Amino acid sequence: MNDVDDVYDVVVVGAGPGGSMAAKTAAELGLKVLMVEKRQEIGAPVRCAEGVSKEELSSLVDVKKAWIAAEVAGAKIYSPSNEVITLSAEQAGNEVGYILERKIFDRWLAKQAAKAGAEVMVKTTAIGIEKKKESLKIKLRRMGEEFDVYASIVIGADGVESRVGKWMGIDTTLRLNEIESCVQYLITNLKYDMDYCHFWLGHNRSPGGYIWMFPKGNSSGNFGIGVMPSMAKKPAKAYLDDFLEKEGVDTTHVVEVVAGGVPVSPMEKASAERCLLVGDAARHADPITGGGIINAMKGGKIAGEVAAEAVKRNDFSAKFLSVYDRRWKEDFGKTLERNKALQKKLLKMSDETMDKLVRCLKDCDLKDMSVGSIVKALIKKNPKLFWDLKDLFL
């Protein structure tokens, strides 16, 4: 007989934005929830540039000043030969608007889960899952001690290195062309326009990815790079260092370094019997921007709701839980799919063509960065270029 204290409706593995949102939602809906986090501190170290869309974030939580590091008016995008296009925050997508202080934000979100009734255990690593007839036995390790808890369902919010999916029979292996390898410095005394996020494009600078600078207030900013390992000839850090040297950025003021991977290839199914995957574990980051905070939170909320419904019906079958896949696909899945198709085409675009495209679009009064607006502008300004690039839009 198990001790009643170690039996939960849901165990959430990982306390990033996806896990905390799932734990909070499930607890609010009356479930007995445990959220475990392997690190000793929620939110640190930060492996993120911390940019999010204001509108999207506000639709998920009440925004608090305490965790907003900076607010930007939009984005400046630099072509390979430094043609610049300036976009408003609304035009620029789900990474531009607020720059969070994730050390505070992630912790705040985990506290919201705790407030709703979820138990939270830090320095606790999930090390395996055994499927029992009526439940899951989840093996945990906390400060050297191993113990088991039991749950009807597990939510894997364990990030890009997810193991929960594999334990539960979902193939989460990432190939070298399905991940961006990232390095980022938090640099002070920067001399850029701090009202904007900055993005530098070009395969020479960052093969299969881009370089960014997101302001964090007081002349400091997250300066980072993502490269696709299958296309890069050297490590991401070497590309970033080369770029910073060429830009004349003083790197004697780096106060933090982070490295990490972002999945850029969504998967078809993020559910299985007694299991739901959210956020990076489900590869829900955007294939073009690599932004994953908002989708992790959205997926976490949906997963919490689906888990509550499963408990109510006492149905943890793969068939019932596939409602989760249907719901995230209806919400942000179509955008992921569309951006994956676009990313494949952009990866083949030469730096020269990218220059032409940015040059052509920079003086256009685009309503938004939708394919429709871009096509209209291109046809008007440079029909030949539109014809050359038609594959990108069809």
Ligand SMILES: Cc1cc2nc3c(=O)[nH]c(=O)nc-3n(C[C@H](O)[C@H](O)[C@H](O)COP(=O)(O)OP(=O)(O)OC[C@H]3O[C@@H](n4cnc5c(N)ncnc54)[C@H](O)[C@@H]3O)c2cc1C
């Ligand atoms: C350099 C870089 C820059 C980025 N910039 C942006 C950006 O500007 N905007 C944006 O939207 N996205 C950005 N992203 C992506 C974003 O960080 C992720 O998409 C987001 O954090 C995903 O949230 P998550 O909750 O799924 O996973 P995570 O935030 O990765 O959280 C997973 C948690 O699970 C824990 N964990 C893992 N295994 C276990 C285990 N076995 N047991 C217990 N706990 C475990 C981890 O310690 C971690 O805390 C960036 C990523 C990188 C690497």
